[in-house]
Amino acid sequence: MERLARLASGLAGLVLLASSAWAGQGAEAEIRARLGQWTEAFNNGDATTACELFSQSLISDYRGQGEAGYATRCALIEKALGDRERRFHYSADIKEVIVEGDLAVVRLTWTLTISPGDIKSVEPGMDVFRREDDGRWRIIRYIAYEE
Numbered sequence: 001m002e003r004l005a006r007l008a009s010g011l012a013g014l015v016l017l018a019s020s021a022w023a024g025q026g027a028e029a030e031i032r033a034r035l036g037q038w039t040e041a042f043n044n045g046d047a048t049t050a051c052e053l054f055s056q057s058l059i060s061d062y063r064g065q066g067e068a069g070y071a072t073r074c075a076l077i078e079k080a081l082g083d084r085e086r087r088f089h090y091s092a093d094i095k096e097v098i099v100e101g102d103l104a105v106v107r108l109t110w111t112l113t114i115s116p117g118d119i120k121s122v123e124p125g126m127d128v129f130r131r132e133d134d135g136r137w138r139i140i141r142y143i144a145y146e147e
Helices: 002-043 049-053 070-082
Strands: 054-062 065-068 088-100 103-115 119-131 137-144
Touching: 002 049, 002 088, 002 103, 002 119, 002 137, 049 070, 054 070, 065 070
Parallel strands: 054 137
Antiparallel strands: 054 065, 088 103, 103 119, 119 137
């Protein structure tokens, strides 16, 4: 009987580990999808949808620009996308996504192409996501720099 109880306990532990891993994979897929949605919105000039990726509690630090919150970052996005002289296009290379509960860290490199002139800016960085009360993953912190 004791052996059966240990077997059941071990089985329950395996089920818990498997469900935890599955939840992490689901969260990773959601975060990757959110980054894809941001890229599409930005590249289509949709600042409102692009800003939806950021939490209202955002603190960001981009080398040379200093720390900024949600309102400042979104104003910069709106200004860039409203520029009729230039076109901005981002692509992302996601290096890894680490999920722990309701927090996740994404290590990635963004490449920004500015036209005319096809000027390229390679921007490695790290984003910290949190699953917010509405169930959506949003960036609460990020740090990035231009190479």
